[in-house]
Amino acid sequence: MNLKKEYDLIVIGGGASGMMAAITAAREKKSVLLLEKLSQIGAKLKATGGGRCNLTNTLSSEEFMAKFGRNGRFMQDALKEFDHKDLMHFFKEIGVETHAPDGFRVFPTSHSSQTIINALLDEMHRVGVEILTSQKVQNILQADNQICGVKTTEKTFYAKNVLIATGGLGYPTLGAEGDGHEMARELGHKVTELYPAMMPLFVKESWVANCRADTIAKVELRVAIKKHSKLKAHGDLIFTKSGIRGPVVLDAARELTPLLERYGEVPILVNLTKGMNEEQILKHLKKEAAKDPNATMLELLTTLLPSSLSKELCTLAEIDPLLTNSKISGAQRAKLIQLLAYTPLTVTGHEGFKMAMITSGGVDLKEIEPKTMQSRVIKGLYFCGEVMNLDGPCGGYNLQWSFAGGHLAGLLRKNT
Template structure:
């Protein structure tokens, strides 16, 4: 019977341990925290966005960080395969807006508890509070793993330690160190799915304000580099929310270029053409013609956003609406569809939902997740140089790579 050691008890590690156990291996899961699945417990705001109902092409498109590497893993273990497996374990799921799949219970804890139950079913030994310090290699093959408590012999080791985001959940980049010690290359580690810091200080005046159905664009060198439609929020330092987190991947890439000049443009009324918006504004101005400008836009915008829009249009909020010129009205229309902030930086990697960068994929076989340098060494999940947008894509990548790694670790090329 093969002995397989899984390092890290996040989504990839839990799947790898369960599958290796199911396939007949003796499995030891080593987790440095006091519980497994800690980060999984906070995904989807504690509801656990397990996967997405999209097709494979959409999965690859929503994985800007080396998505094509995942073709093999998704062919072997797709979102449908994942849901079939979870349903067979008794987890009921539902599909929400944007194809996002959640447990019916809206509880990430239920997902973690089901994994714990299945680990027991397959006699997986779970060792908590036991960080791995090194991986032993002889003649280019894994022979064992050392922790701060014990040395273990093994036929295969699967690194599933996650990235460097949310360090309080245990993701502190340990896997990068372990892989580097045995000869692997680590690519530039940076935040992905992270809020954006702006140079403008007026964002503080509307911190906490959420906007829905807006179009947000990243602009650099006078070109739109990326665009998202949906929700966003202003914070004391800049911008956050689903559209911003998704765009942060593009912003991060642009920031690494020489002399980056990046702006974020917010279209508050993307459903309207400039002409239709102007007519709508004229209608409101006719209705509130005797009021001051600051009191004449309440039907169009959230109240606390009005002073900002007026300021950006360089108008006097106390000016009577019946004295607003056509040129001034068009300036307001322009700001409503081109509200612009300049990017200073991204928030730190510790605040990111996902880490971009990781163990170089050039050194791993995408069909098996096995190292090309060391036999019996596998990588799965966010520790690899893979990152995706929000929507269940990152968890599916973790589950699929964990599954593929475990199957090959147990069966080799026979499976």
């Protein structure tokens, strides 16, 4: 008599995608076991959006997919099943009200990620998901090209379906070790090159350390390498002691880390004047100077930028900031205006996965069926979330994809 228990689904990883998959499968009357190697679930989710938990955004699915680049269409089926409206409805259903205060980014009204974690935990308990924490999976078991269970450091669990939802390599202090990638490789899957993404960057220029007090809004950042000049990002920028951070940097980092590996350093140009071009900047400065002919260059520049940054740009343009507009040469003025429109910086590095919110790269999408999230290599193996080679910018993109992919995987549909 065989008394071993067999689950319908074992989920490896208690992050956003794993929890959503577990809930979806359990709502479909499947027996589900969720294994988390940390002592509590949702550790990375807790840190998302500075703890405020930017769940998703209000873009249409087409616009949303476009933000993920060439691989974006892979999520078409997942978003058809579970777009941002479905996600908001799901959370309302389990007791979490959400809103989009800026009309774009969606948060729980509590602006606390703990609200989300508590609600997901409560729902998992309600629908009967068995949760075991402090369980490190060593191997996924298979026989005759069919999944049959998992082995942890303590025990073997059996199931014909296993979902890898282990995340990437970002924030190793929150449990990211790349173990899901290793499991996928052992089962015959290809894993693409992995790069840290969404993190601060170091720059060569030392003057940035003098401009740490202020956030520069609506900056455009672009790569100043001809071959890669189409790479751009937009958003707020913050100067640090040794570099740059802020939303525009987090978005650009996913494109810049592979280039850093290739070139050693990457020149970039940043527009610090909310997209104004040289002609518009000149017109603005002339207008301000006409209002007060005795205004210093520093005073004129502070109508556009914070004082600390204005001083540094004057130094770079070799202009005495205390001179009036009429006292500087045409060449100096031209240089200053060019600097305002295109401030050059040189990205030299980063702190690696230690500070990376997201991993760029992962399990090759060609080996995963987008209509089911099931492996094309081995039956009964599913993937969702950051372990796959699909990552997006800041603004709720990655969490929406995690939830949508988790929902689709949890339906346990089979490849045709």
